[in-house]
Amino acid sequence: MSLIWIKDLRVSFDGVQVLHGINLQVGKGESIGLVGESGCGKSVTWLAALGLLPQRAQISGSVTLEGRELVNASRGELEQVRGGRIAMIFQDPSSSLNPVQRVGKQLDESLRLHRGLSGATARAEAIRLLDLVGIPSAKTRIDLYPHEFSGGQCQRIMIAMALAGEPDLLIADEPTTALDATIQAQILDLLATIRHETGMAMVFISHDLGAVSAVCDRAAVMYAGRVVEQNHIGELFDNPRHPYTVGLFEAIPELQGPRRRLQPINGTVPNPRHLPRGCAFSPRCAHASDFCRSAQPALLQQPDGGQVACFHPVRDPRRTFSPASAELAA
Amino acid sequence: MLRHILSRLVRSFLTLMLVMTFAFLVLRLSGDPALILLGPDAPQDAINAFRERWGLNDPIWKQYLAYLVQLLTLEFGVSMRDQVPALDLVLSRIPATLAITLPALLLKVGLGIPAGVYAALHRQSIADRGVITLSILGFTVPSFVLGLLLVLVFAVQLGWLPSGGQEGVEHALLPILTLSVGGIGIMARFARSAMIEVLGQPYIRTAMAKGLSWRSVVWKHALPNAAVPIVTLLGFMIGSLIAGAAVVESIFSWPGVGRLIVTAVANRDLAVVQALLLVIASSMIVANFLVDLAYGLLDPRLRSRRAAH
Numbered sequence: 001m002s003l004i005w006i007k008d009l010r011v012s013f014d015g016v017q018v019l020h021g022i023n024l025q026v027g028k029g030e031s032i033g034l035v036g037e038s039g040c041g042k043s044v045t046w047l048a049a050l051g052l053l054p055q056r057a058q059i060s061g062s063v064t065l066e067g068r069e070l071v072n073a074s075r076g077e078l079e080q081v082r083g084g085r086i087a088m089i090f091q092d093p094s095s096s097l098n099p100v101q102r103v104g105k106q107l108d109e110s111l112r113l114h115r116g117l118s119g120a121t122a123r124a125e126a127i128r129l130l131d132l133v134g135i136p137s138a139k140t141r142i143d144l145y146p147h148e149f150s151g152g153q154c155q156r157i158m159i160a161m162a163l164a165g166e167p168d169l170l171i172a173d174e175p176t177t178a179l180d181a182t183i184q185a186q187i188l189d190l191l192a193t194i195r196h197e198t199g200m201a202m203v204f205i206s207h208d209l210g211a212v213s214a215v216c217d218r219a220a221v222m223y224a225g226r227v228v229e230q231n232h233i234g235e236l237f238d239n240p241r242h243p244y245t246v247g248l249f250e251a252i253p254e255l256q257g258p259r260r261r262l263q264p265i266n267g268t269v270p271n272p273r274h275l276p277r278g279c280a281f282s283p284r285c286a287h288a289s290d291f292c293r294s295a296q297p298a299l300l301q302q303p304d305g306g307q308v309a310c311f312h313p314v315r316d317p318r319r320t321f322s323p324a325s326a327e328l329a330a
Numbered sequence: 331m332l333r334h335i336l337s338r339l340v341r342s343f344l345t346l347m348l349v350m351t352f353a354f355l356v357l358r359l360s361g362d363p364a365l366i367l368l369g370p371d372a373p374q375d376a377i378n379a380f381r382e383r384w385g386l387n388d389p390i391w392k393q394y395l396a397y398l399v400q401l402l403t404l405e406f407g408v409s410m411r412d413q414v415p416a417l418d419l420v421l422s423r424i425p426a427t428l429a430i431t432l433p434a435l436l437l438k439v440g441l442g443i444p445a446g447v448y449a450a451l452h453r454q455s456i457a458d459r460g461v462i463t464l465s466i467l468g469f470t471v472p473s474f475v476l477g478l479l480l481v482l483v484f485a486v487q488l489g490w491l492p493s494g495g496q497e498g499v500e501h502a503l504l505p506i507l508t509l510s511v512g513g514i515g516i517m518a519r520f521a522r523s524a525m526i527e528v529l530g531q532p533y534i535r536t537a538m539a540k541g542l543s544w545r546s547v548v549w550k551h552a553l554p555n556a557a558v559p560i561v562t563l564l565g566f567m568i569g570s571l572i573a574g575a576a577v578v579e580s581i582f583s584w585p586g587v588g589r590l591i592v593t594a595v596a597n598r599d600l601a602v603v604q605a606l607l608l609v610i611a612s613s614m615i616v617a618n619f620l621v622d623l624a625y626g627l628l629d630p631r632l633r634s635r636r637a638a639h
Contacts, residue, residue, distance in 0.1 A: 083541030145630040
């Protein structure tokens with residue numbers, strides 16, 4: 001049974017629809033990557049699931065956590081889920097921590113809320129968590145403020161805070177985007193290690209395919225508020241089917257092999273106010289036919305276990321992409 | 331921290347000396363006190379005697395030195411009009427002024443901040459629009475208009491409250507109200523925008539994602555961060571506790587520092603004006619100093635930036 005099941009999730013802001021029926025399942029202990037360009041709805045999906053969108057957002061569809069409905073759940077129910085069952089870390093670690101509160105106090109808050117710890121026990125646990133995420137001399141630095149840590153360390157602290165509630169699912173919303181390359185690799189390592197140790201599930205939101213391949217079992221590619229392809233990492237990298245996924249791979253530089261020109265995806269992400277008719281990717285797609293411009297392809301199950309939403313899936317990609325080369329390049 | 335406080339103290343003292351020097355120059359340039367006080371028809375020997383007595387015939391640098399000595403010893407001489415020591419005269423007026431400005435400050439803080447925070451938390455609601463409208467009304471109506479309006483309604487028409495004087499609590503109500511209305515409006519707007527700014531910050535989303543109740547998010551994460559800009563405005567308000575009521579005191583014939591400013595300046599009562607300036611400038615500088623200390627307490631980032639200096 002899946003841990004979390006998103007069914008036909010739709011979100012609109014002031015009448016502009018940004019999610020057009022997302023279907024996604026995350027199993028216990030599973031790690032899923034959510035890939036796509038900025039503005040395709042990756043983060044909105046999960047902010048909506050946790051009820052963290054502003055009030056003007058209109059949400060329909062269903063998100064169930066082990067059978068419990070989260071969409072339109074009461075404040076109290078959501079507060080128990082947030083941090084306790086599902087924790088979330090964000091893109092900009094330095095501004096995601098309260099600047100005027102000591103780091104220890106912010107950890108203590110989560111421990112008190114979800115584990116009922118207080119006083120010396122909470123402090124000891126906070127120090128243990130900071131140690132776990134690799135903050136050097138945690139014992140003395142627990143009383144420092146966020147600005148006294150580097151960006152990478154702030155993200156480690158955010159991870160420690162997420163772990164404080166012992167969640168079943170961690171949603172990492174572009175956790176490495178604001179960090180430089182070496183720190184990115186360290187944070188990815190840390191996330192992978194923690195997942196192996198705790199067995200928690202993870203949703204890794206990113207536009208970096210290399211990062212996704214490093215920490216995920218499965219990935220879903222999103223475009224303009226829809227999932228367009230979904231498969232196991234190996235299958236997805238060996239045999240991408242959706243022209244958009246293929247386009248994403250072709251834009252990654254390779255370190256090995258002959259020099260070649262990078263293939264950008266022509267055009268830009270469509271404005272959610274004026275989505276093209278039919279498949280939203282059709283104006284940028286080399287494979288598109290007239291039919292693509294009139295009808296919306298459904299996300300269909302494929303024989304290899306994946307799902308693709310395309311009338312003309314790519315049968316034989318010109319080259320294969322190994323996760324390893326993508327990772328190196330990223 | 332101690333180092334920082336000491337350097338701030340030295341700087342405050344220098345600011346004070348600058349202000350007082352400027353005041354000296356402006357006062358000497360703005361007219362002959364002897365002529366103004368005694369009138370243009372006064373006999374020449376009376377004017378000469380007056381100049382002799384107040385040292386107005388000495389060269390300007392000698393007058394300035396005498397002035398500096400006066401400042402440092404706090405001996406400004408006696409008021410030219412009332413014949414009492416100038417500083418004593420000024421200090422004796424302070425309690426009356428504080429009797430109306432302190433309650434007004436409490437109202438500004440006690441009503442303005444909650445109204446602004448409430449409006450920010452219920453953005454686009456009827457309450458929010460009400461707060462915005464009332465606060466604009468509050469700080470756009472000048473106090474001399476508002477004061478006269480209140481007198482007209484409550485003293486003349488309804489006869490509930492006296493229109494002036496200083497006998498009891500009821501005499502203070504209208505001046506306090508007149509003084510506080512604009513400040514409440516400014517405070518509400520300021521608190522509202524500070525709070526809206528903070529509520530949009532990523533750490534508020536983090537606090538929500540942790541599972542904190544909305545109440546805790548507001549009290550523990552939003553308000554402490556919104557306090558920094560609010561304290562800035564509060565500092566201005568504290569700085570004007572002593573000198574900020576001149577108009578209102580004149581309207582309600584309230585015998586405070588504000589009215590003393592008006593009469594002393596009109597009469598070129600040099601000793602009193604100088605004593606007043608010292609007291610007013612000091613109160614501003616003290617308020618600034620307090621704000622600076624408060625910043626350090628509220629925002630650890632400023633604290634460590636100072637330590638680095």
